[in-house]
Amino acid sequence: MNRTTLSLLAGTVALAAVTGFATLSSPEAASTARTAAELPVERTSLLCPAPSTSEVAETAYTSFTPVTKDTGSGGKAELKAATEESDGKSKSKGRKKAAKPVLTPAEPGKPATGDASGGDASALVGTAEGKFAPGWTVQETTEVAAGAGRGLQGVNCSAPDTEFWFPGVSTAADRTDYVHLTNPDDSAAVVDIELYGKDGALDSTLGEGITVAPHSSDPILLSTLTEEKQENLTVHVNVRSGRVGAAVQALDDKLGGDWLAASTDPSGSLVLPGIPKDATAVRLVAFTPSDSDADLKVQLASPSGLITPAGHETLHVKGGMTTAVDLGDVTRGEAGSLVLTPTDASVPVVAAVRVVRGKGGDQETAFIPATRPVGTRATVADNSAKGSTLSLTAPTRTATVKVTASAGSGGGEAVSKTFTIKAGTTQNVEAPSPTGLKGTYALTVEHVSGGLVYGARTLAATEDGVPGFTIQTLPDDRGMVAVPEADEDLSVLQK
Numbered sequence: 001m002n003r004t005t006l007s008l009l010a011g012t013v014a015l016a017a018v019t020g021f022a023t024l025s026s027p028e029a030a031s032t033a034r035t036a037a038e039l040p041v042e043r044t045s046l047l048c049p050a051p052s053t054s055e056v057a058e059t060a061y062t063s064f065t066p067v068t069k070d071t072g073s074g075g076k077a078e079l080k081a082a083t084e085e086s087d088g089k090s091k092s093k094g095r096k097k098a099a100k101p102v103l104t105p106a107e108p109g110k111p112a113t114g115d116a117s118g119g120d121a122s123a124l125v126g127t128a129e130g131k132f133a134p135g136w137t138v139q140e141t142t143e144v145a146a147g148a149g150r151g152l153q154g155v156n157c158s159a160p161d162t163e164f165w166f167p168g169v170s171t172a173a174d175r176t177d178y179v180h181l182t183n184p185d186d187s188a189a190v191v192d193i194e195l196y197g198k199d200g201a202l203d204s205t206l207g208e209g210i211t212v213a214p215h216s217s218d219p220i221l222l223s224t225l226t227e228e229k230q231e232n233l234t235v236h237v238n239v240r241s242g243r244v245g246a247a248v249q250a251l252d253d254k255l256g257g258d259w260l261a262a263s264t265d266p267s268g269s270l271v272l273p274g275i276p277k278d279a280t281a282v283r284l285v286a287f288t289p290s291d292s293d294a295d296l297k298v299q300l301a302s303p304s305g306l307i308t309p310a311g312h313e314t315l316h317v318k319g320g321m322t323t324a325v326d327l328g329d330v331t332r333g334e335a336g337s338l339v340l341t342p343t344d345a346s347v348p349v350v351a352a353v354r355v356v357r358g359k360g361g362d363q364e365t366a367f368i369p370a371t372r373p374v375g376t377r378a379t380v381a382d383n384s385a386k387g388s389t390l391s392l393t394a395p396t397r398t399a400t401v402k403v404t405a406s407a408g409s410g411g412g413e414a415v416s417k418t419f420t421i422k423a424g425t426t427q428n429v430e431a432p433s434p435t436g437l438k439g440t441y442a443l444t445v446e447h448v449s450g451g452l453v454y455g456a457r458t459l460a461a462t463e464d465g466v467p468g469f470t471i472q473t474l475p476d477d478r479g480m481v482a483v484p485e486a487d488e489d490l491s492v493l494q495k
Helices: 005-019 027-031
Strands: 034-040 043-048 057-064 077-081 112-117 124-129 137-144 151-156 163-169 175-183 189-197 210-212 216-221 233-241 245-252 256-260 270-275 281-287 294-302 305-307 314-317 322-328 336-342 350-359 362-369 377-383 388-394 399-405 411-413 415-421 425-429 435-438 441-450 454-463 466-473 480-485
Touching: 043 137, 043 245, 057 077, 057 377, 137 377, 137 454, 137 466, 151 362, 151 454, 163 175, 163 245, 163 256, 163 281, 163 350, 163 362, 175 189, 175 210, 175 233, 210 216, 245 362, 256 466, 270 350, 270 362, 270 388, 270 466, 281 294, 281 314, 294 425, 314 322, 336 350, 336 388, 350 466, 377 454, 388 399, 388 415, 388 441, 415 425
Parallel strands: 151 256, 151 466, 256 362, 270 454, 362 466
Antiparallel strands: 034 480, 043 124, 057 112, 057 137, 077 124, 137 151, 163 233, 175 216, 175 245, 189 210, 189 233, 245 256, 270 336, 281 322, 281 350, 294 305, 294 314, 294 336, 350 362, 377 441, 388 425, 388 454, 399 415, 399 441, 411 435, 454 466
């Protein structure tokens, strides 16, 4: 991510505010600091984009916080509209009233749910404090019965940030793609949107200096930023001032639609986990912001190990240009994850895949961006008794994880199960379900031992023969933060 000295300092101050324990110190003092302690974060925020403009859309929100040690007994969490509502009863012109929360969790360890109907649902801002903050996860799931983007659309509500990469967007005639920008703060954010196609950057001045007003959300239609119609593009969202949440809603006239979450930061090696075993078409889109070209070794982590897709052994990505390749039904009826390994690790890359299930007129799409590993712990919410598939991959070394199914939103008891994922494989594990389940539940994956693990959850719901589905990755929830313990009292530095 782009980070200036000023933003780095601001980030350090924000860390101190969030954890309540971090301390600014001189370089000399930092060199004598003892081993960092892992402490739970004390405050976090999440942003959910406006779900749909369709009048036949039905949206469900599910919130979940895993139970975390050493958090204390206090705290709260709520999810409410990003913009304040007008108070029709007030005689004071311009007076606003606080938006009613869409959901308010009662306790960690149990999901909370809320819903919205039709095309008037707004973007949401969520905040969690105290015991509700570490690992807080919110899932937005929308069923669209008909029209462009029909099917199942899902996205993990994400934290505000200053830079995002979205490989896999399109301005083609049959696609309607929006970049949703949500500003949770009291001051305006200024954002640049850059588009990169097969020949490099697209000419556009309309994406420069976009102002997102305080406590508001703007969906930016990509086709209004350029006259070029290209099937495969990469979008770069760069925030000049402030911070925003960003996600792309990709709607296809024939293939349904879904949300495209941001790829992990540009990196040498990438993992795209959880390609459904019945995928009928898989398209890989990659981009490097470097001036140098990238050559990637393409492998599929299957249940039996790493294999090289025939005819797609490598992918050459030209500097500053978007490259796409159709891999067909690469999984061939088995669970799979793409592993991209560079010949030169110094050239960073971002990537995503578009997945198609079904055939003919009964097709639906979803997206999988390159993602961070599960790390210490990761959670995905809004799972159902049927239709949820948890996929885990260990690309380099065998690893052991513990998977916990939470209590249900309407009742039930949590259940845990341990799995070993062999090196180079992807497994669709038989995740546990809560005992006496009522409602929806969350799945939390905790790393126990071994190598890095990457995960994704597929949520499927077939309606009228159309295989609606959506896929969310499971990056580390960043619920814990390393805080160094200083060897000396530095309070004098604050006088």
